[in-house]
Amino acid sequence: xxxxxxxxxxxxxxxxxxxxxxxxxxxxxxxxxxxxxxxxxxxxxxxxxxxxxxxxxxxxxxxxxxxxxxxxxxxxxxxxxxxxxxxxxxxxxxxxxxxxxxxxxxxxxxxxxxxxxxxxxxxxxxxxxxxxxxxxxxxxxxxxxxxxxxxxxxxxxxxxxxxxxxxxxxxxxxxxxxxxxxxxxxxxxxxxxxxxxxxxxxxxxxxxxxxxxxxxxxxxxxxxxxxxxxxxxxxxxxxxxxxxxxxxxxxxxxxxxxxxxxxxxxxxxxxxxxxxxxxxxxxxxxxxxxxxxxxxxxxxxxxxxxxxxxxxxxxxxxxxxxxxxxxxxxxxxxxxxxxxxxxxxxxxxxxxxxxxxxxxxxxxxxxxxxxxxxxxxxxxxxxxxxxxxxxxxxxxxxxxxxxxxxxxxxxxxxxxxxxxxxxxxxxxxxxxxxxxxxxxxxxxxxxxxxxxxxxxxxxxxxxxxxxxxxxxxxxxxxxxxxxxxxxxxxxxxxxxxxxxxxxxxxxxxxxxxxxxxxxxxx
Amino acid sequence: xxxxxxxxxxxxxxxxxxxxxxxxxxxxxxxxxxxxxxxxxxxxxxxxxxxxxxxxxxxxxxxxxxxxxxxxxxxxxxxxxxxxxxxxxxxxxxxxxxxxxxxxxxxxxxxxxxxxxxxxxxxxxxxxxxxxxxxxxxxxxxxxxxxxxxxxxxxxxxxxxxxxxxxxxxxxxx
Numbered sequence: 001x002x003x004x005x006x007x008x009x010x011x012x013x014x015x016x017x018x019x020x021x022x023x024x025x026x027x028x029x030x031x032x033x034x035x036x037x038x039x040x041x042x043x044x045x046x047x048x049x050x051x052x053x054x055x056x057x058x059x060x061x062x063x064x065x066x067x068x069x070x071x072x073x074x075x076x077x078x079x080x081x082x083x084x085x086x087x088x089x090x091x092x093x094x095x096x097x098x099x100x101x102x103x104x105x106x107x108x109x110x111x112x113x114x115x116x117x118x119x120x121x122x123x124x125x126x127x128x129x130x131x132x133x134x135x136x137x138x139x140x141x142x143x144x145x146x147x148x149x150x151x152x153x154x155x156x157x158x159x160x161x162x163x164x165x166x167x168x169x170x171x172x173x174x175x176x177x178x179x180x181x182x183x184x185x186x187x188x189x190x191x192x193x194x195x196x197x198x199x200x201x202x203x204x205x206x207x208x209x210x211x212x213x214x215x216x217x218x219x220x221x222x223x224x225x226x227x228x229x230x231x232x233x234x235x236x237x238x239x240x241x242x243x244x245x246x247x248x249x250x251x252x253x254x255x256x257x258x259x260x261x262x263x264x265x266x267x268x269x270x271x272x273x274x275x276x277x278x279x280x281x282x283x284x285x286x287x288x289x290x291x292x293x294x295x296x297x298x299x300x301x302x303x304x305x306x307x308x309x310x311x312x313x314x315x316x317x318x319x320x321x322x323x324x325x326x327x328x329x330x331x332x333x334x335x336x337x338x339x340x341x342x343x344x345x346x347x348x349x350x351x352x353x354x355x356x357x358x359x360x361x362x363x364x365x366x367x368x369x370x371x372x373x374x375x376x377x378x379x380x381x382x383x384x385x386x387x388x389x390x391x392x393x394x395x396x397x398x399x400x401x402x403x404x405x406x407x408x409x410x411x412x413x414x415x416x417x418x419x420x421x422x423x424x425x426x427x428x429x430x431x432x433x434x435x436x437x438x439x440x441x442x443x444x445x446x447x448x449x450x451x452x453x454x455x456x457x458x459x460x461x462x463x464x465x466x467x468x469x470x471x472x473x474x475x476x477x478x479x480x481x482x483x484x485x486x487x488x489x490x491x492x493x494x495x496x497x498x499x500x501x502x503x504x505x506x507x508x509x510x511x512x513x514x515x516x517x518x519x520x521x522x
Numbered sequence: 523x524x525x526x527x528x529x530x531x532x533x534x535x536x537x538x539x540x541x542x543x544x545x546x547x548x549x550x551x552x553x554x555x556x557x558x559x560x561x562x563x564x565x566x567x568x569x570x571x572x573x574x575x576x577x578x579x580x581x582x583x584x585x586x587x588x589x590x591x592x593x594x595x596x597x598x599x600x601x602x603x604x605x606x607x608x609x610x611x612x613x614x615x616x617x618x619x620x621x622x623x624x625x626x627x628x629x630x631x632x633x634x635x636x637x638x639x640x641x642x643x644x645x646x647x648x649x650x651x652x653x654x655x656x657x658x659x660x661x662x663x664x665x666x667x668x669x670x671x672x673x674x675x676x677x678x679x680x681x682x683x684x685x686x687x688x689x690x691x692x693x694x695x696x
Contacts (some may be wrong), residue, residue, distance in 0.1 A: 063692055066601070066680035076608035078672070084665045087672075181693065238607040302690065333688060337679035338672045344649055348582030351679070354688040380612045423656065446668050 007205040008055060011215035011234035011247065018247045022048035022210070023517075025230065025251040027217045027266065030096020031502040032486035033257035034196025035137070037204035039510040045517065047209035048249065049201070052235060052262070053093035055213040057197075061187030065334040068186035070238075072100050074261075081375065082388040085445035086287060087338075089453040090259060092239065093187075094213055095197030097259070098499060101453075102184050102306040102330065103173040103193055105143040106496040107134045108504070111316055115368060120491045121463030122472050133504035141174040141194040143500065148180055151304025153328045156295070156358045158309045160409035166313040173305065174499075182303045182330055216241040218383070220254060220270040225480045227254045241382075253481045253517060256459075257506075260284075260488040264377045264458035265385035267469075273478040279469050280377040282460055283387060284493035285452035286325075286363040289399045290339055291406035292350075293358045293415035294427070300355050301331030314405055315365055315495050322372065322398025324362040325495060326406065331359055339449060341423050350419070360410060362402030367457070367492030369394055377458055391450065396443035399450070403441070407434040421449045454498050459488040474509040483513055564618050565603070567625035572599045572674070574640035578648035579674055583687065594684060601677035617673075620666055633663065 004010055024040050026033045029051040040047045054071065061068070069077035072093045079088040091097035108130065116122040124130050137143065150158060150170075161168040178192040191198045205211060217232040218241065232247040256263045264280035272279070311326040329335065336357070340350045350357075366372045375389030407418045411431040418434050419427045422441050428434035441448070462468025465477040470489055476482040485506045487498050494501055576595050577584065584591045606614055623633060624640060636643060636651060643651065655667035678684055685691060 064680075064682070070605060070608040075610060075613075076605055078605075078609060078676075080613075083661070084669060183693075240611065333679040333685060333690060334676045337675040343579050343652065343671065344645075345582035347675070348580070348687070351583065352687050354690055380610070382611050384610055384612070386612070446664050 007209070008211045008213065010055065010213050011232075012236070014234055014245050014247070017245055019249070020048060020212075020247070021250040022046045023251065024048070024253045024255060025050065025249055026255040026257055026485075027230070028052075028096060028257035028259060028262065028486060029094050029196060029201060029211070030091065030257065030259060030486065031098050031196065031499050032506045033255065034095065034098065034200040034204075035503050035506045036255055036257065036485050036510045036513075037209050038200035038207075039507065040514065041204040041207040041209040043514045043518075045514070047204060048251070049204065049209055049211045050215050050217055050232065050249075051094050051096075051211065051213045052216045052239065052258075053091070053096075053213065055094040055211065056099075056187065058187070058189050058191050061183075061189040063181070063183040063186050063189060065186065065332055068100070069334070072187055082386055083445055085391065086285060086389055086450045086452055088261075088285070088387070088455060089451070090261065090455055093197075094201065094211070095195045098195035099187055099197045100185050101195075101497075101499060103175055104307045104310070104327070104497040105138070105141070105172045105174050105500045107131075108501040109315075109495050112492065112494050112496075116491055120461070120467055122461060122491070123463070124472075128472075130504050130508065133507045134500060136507055137500060137503035138172075141199060141503070142176040143172050143174045143194075145170055146173045146175075146305060146308045148305065148308075150308040151180075151182070151301070152297075152299045153301035153304075153331065153358055154307065154309040156293070156299070156410070156413040156415075157311065157326060157328050157360060160413035161311050161313065163412040164409065166311055166409070168309055168311045168313075171308050171310060173308070178305065180304050182306055184306055185330055185332070212247075214239075215247065217258070217266055218269060220256075220266065220272065220482070222270065222272060222479055222482075225478060227479050227482050230254065253483070253513070255483045255485050257484070257486040259486055260455040260458050260490075261377055261385045261387055263484060263486055263488040265379060267459065268377065268379055269383055272476070272482075274469070275478070276462075276466055276468060278460055278467070280458050282367065282373060282491070283375040283377055283389065283458045284367045284456040284490070285375065285389060286454040286456075286493050287366060287389075287391065287395060287399070288361050288363045288451045288453070289402050289406075290329075290421035290449060290451065291360050291362075291403060291410060292340065292419040292421060293360070293410035293413075294353055294417045294419070295356050295358055295415055298355050299331075299358045301328070301357065301359060306330035314362075314402070320369070321401065322369065322395055323365045323495065324398060324402045324405075325365070326409070327361050327363065329359055329361055331357060339421055339451075341419070341421060341425065341449075358410065358413070358415065360406045361451075362399075362406055363454070364395060364398050364402065365493055365495040366395065371395070374457055387455075391445060396448070399448060400438060400441065400443055403438045404435060407431060407438060423447045423449070454487075454493070456487045456490040456493050456498060459484045460491040461489040462491060473512045474506070475513075483509065485509060564622065568603070568618065568621040569599055571621045571624045571640060572602060574643075575648060575652065575670070576674060576678075578645045578652065579671070580678055581645055581649070583678065583684070594678070594681075597681050597683065598674070598678045601680055602673060605673070605677060617669070620670075633666075
C-alpha cells in the first residue's frame with residue numbers, strides 16, 4: 001500500500017474534521033481524473049485529486065481474485081443493476097478501472113462520432129478532430145499493437161474468424177514490458193500496464209498535485225451558477241461512507257470524474273439544476289453475453305494477455321439490428337464459477353474442464369436506436385447509486401443473434417461442444433444443434449446471463465443544453481466552474497472499449513479548461 | 523404483528539417488502555414478532571442456511587472425505603461472510619432477510635414448500651428446492667436463486683485449497 005506522504009493522504013486515518021483548498025479539485029482518479037490531474041499540475045495549477053478507493057501499488061497485487069475483487073472493484077466486483085439481471089465490473093481504486101482493465105485500447109469508431117454529430121450536434125471533425133489527442137494518449141501510455149502471438153483463448157477467436165471469412169483485428173494495448181501473465185484484471189504486479197496508477201498520477205504528484213484516497217465525496221454545494229465547495233467523508237475498510245468525520249474542500253474549479261455511475265450519483269445528491277432532464281439518464285453498458293466452448297486441447301485462458309484479438313464483423317449491421325463486438329475475457333476460477341450455469345455435479349464437471357474451456361463474449365452497441373435508450377441512475381436509502389437498466393426486445397434479439405454468431409465461430413474454430421451462458425441452455429455438440437436450440441431460448445432477465453465491463457453516459461454531452469448535461473468541452477451547462485471529465489459524458493455507447501476515447505476526450509477538454517482558467521473567463 | 527415502525531422497515535424497497543410480506547403471513551399464524559424475525563441472530567441464521575445449502579450446491583465439487591468436505595464448507599462460509607461486508611448495505615439487508623427467513627420454519631415453508639428444516643432435507647431435495655426458485659413466478663425468488671448461487675460459487679472457488687480439481691494454480695510471481 002502506498003504510504004502516506006506530503007502528496008498523499010489516506011482519509012481513513014483522519015481523526016478529526018478537515019478542510020482543504022485548491023485551484024482545481026478532481027473527484028475520481030480513473031481514466032478521466034488521471035489524465036486531467038497530470039495536465040493541470042504541469043500547467044502549474046494546484047490540484048487536489050480525490051479517490052473513494054485505496055492507493056495500492058504493485059506489491060499489493062497478488063494475482064488472486066479473493067483479494068482483488070473486494071479491494072479493487074465496486075461492490076466486490078458484484079455490482080448489479082436494480083433487477084440483478086446485469087453484473088457490472090467497475091474499478092474502485094486509485095487509477096479507477098484503468099488499474100484493473102484488460103488493456104484494450106481502441107480509438108472511437110468514426111461511425112459513432114458521425115452518429116453523435118447527427119443526433120447531438122457534436123462536431124469532432126476538422127479543427128475539432130480527436131485524432132491528435134488519440135496520438136498524444138497513445139504516446140503517453142505506450143499504446144501499440146500487441147506483437148506477441150495471442151494466447152489460445154484469443155487464437156480461437158482469430159481462427160474462427162479466418163475459417164468463416166469474418167473480420168478480425170490484433171489489439172493495441174497500453175503496456176510497457178508486459179510479461180504476458182494474464183492477470184491484468186487483478187492489478188498489474190510488474191507495473192507493465194500503463195494505467196493511471198503508474199503513469200499520470202505519479203507524474204501529477206511529482207509536480208505538486210495532492211491525492212486523498214479512501215474519501216467519498218457526498219455533495220457539491222452550489223449557488224447561482226457556481227460550485228462553492230464540496231463535502232466528503234472517509235470510507236471504512238469495506239469502502240462504505242462513514243458519517244463521523246466531515247471534510248470540506250473549496251476550489252476555483254471542480255472536475256467530476258467519478259465514472260458513469262458515480263458522477264451522476266454525486267450530481268443527483270447535490271441536486272444540481274437539470275433542465276434537460278437527462279442527468280442520470282441514458283446510461284449505457286455494452287450489455288454483454290457469453291458463450292463457452294469445450295476443446296480437446298488445453299486453452300488455459302488464465303494465462304497470457306487477456307485480450308489480443310477482436311472481431312468487428314457484426315458491430316455495424318446494415319439491417320438496423322443491434323450490433324455487437326466479439327472479444328474474449330480472461331478465465332479465472334471465480335469469474336468462471338459464477339458465470340457457468342447449473343449446479344452440483346453438472347457445474348462441477350464444467351469446472352473440471354477449466355483448462356479446456358474457451359470463452360467468447362459479445363458486447364452489444366447500445367444507445368443507437370429508439371428501443372435502446374439505456375438505463376438510469378437513482379439513489380438508494382443510503383444515498384448510494386443504483387442503476388436500473390431494462391433490456392428491450394430489440395436488445396434481446398441482438399443478444400440471440402450474438403449467441404448464434406459465437407456458437408458458429410466456436411464450432412468453426414474446432415470446439416467439440418458449445419455452451420451458451422443461459423440458464424436453460426445445454427452443451428450442444430454441433431453448429432446445427434446449437435443453431436436450432438438457441439433460436440428457442442427464452443430471452444428473459446436472469447435466465448439469460450448479461451454482464452458489463454463498460455459503463456458510459458448519464459451526464460451526456462450535446463451541442464445544446466436541451467439535449468445534454470455538458471457541452472462538448474465537458475463544461476456543465478448550468479454551473480460554470482464545473483466540468484465532467486469521464487465516460488459519463490458519452491451520449492451513446494462506443495462500439496469499442498472505452499479507455500482510449502476517455503483519455504483523448506479528457507486530454508482535449510483539459511487543454512481547453514487550462515486555457516479558460518488562464519484567461520480568467522470561467 | 524409488526525411493532526412500531528422501525529427505521530429498517532421504513533427504508534425497505536419493494537423486494538424487501540415482498541420477502542417480508544411472506545414473513546408477515548407466517549408471523550400472523552405463529553404469533554411471532556416480525557421485528558424479531560428481522561433482527562434474530564443474523565450470523566447464526568446465515569451459517570445454518572449456508573451449511574445446509576453448500577453441500578447440495580457444491581455436490582460433485584466438494585472433497586469426498588468427510589473431514590475435508592467439512593473444512594471446505596467452513597472455509598466457504600467464512601469467505602461468504604468476508605465478502606458480504608463489501609456489498610452495499612441495501613444488498614446486505616436483503617440477503618440477511620433471506621437467510622433469516624430460510625432459517626425460520628414457516629418462512630422456509632413459504633419460500634420452499636417444505637415443512638422440514640432445510641438441514642433435514644436430502645441433498646436432491648435441497649437442490650430441487652433451489653432450482654424451484656430459479657423457475658418461480660416470483661421475481662424475488664429468481665433473484666434469490668441467482669444471487670445466492672453467484673455468492674456461494676464465488677466464495678468456494680475463491681479459495682486456492684479448492685482448485686485441485688481444476689488443475690489450476692495461481693502463478694507465484696514473487
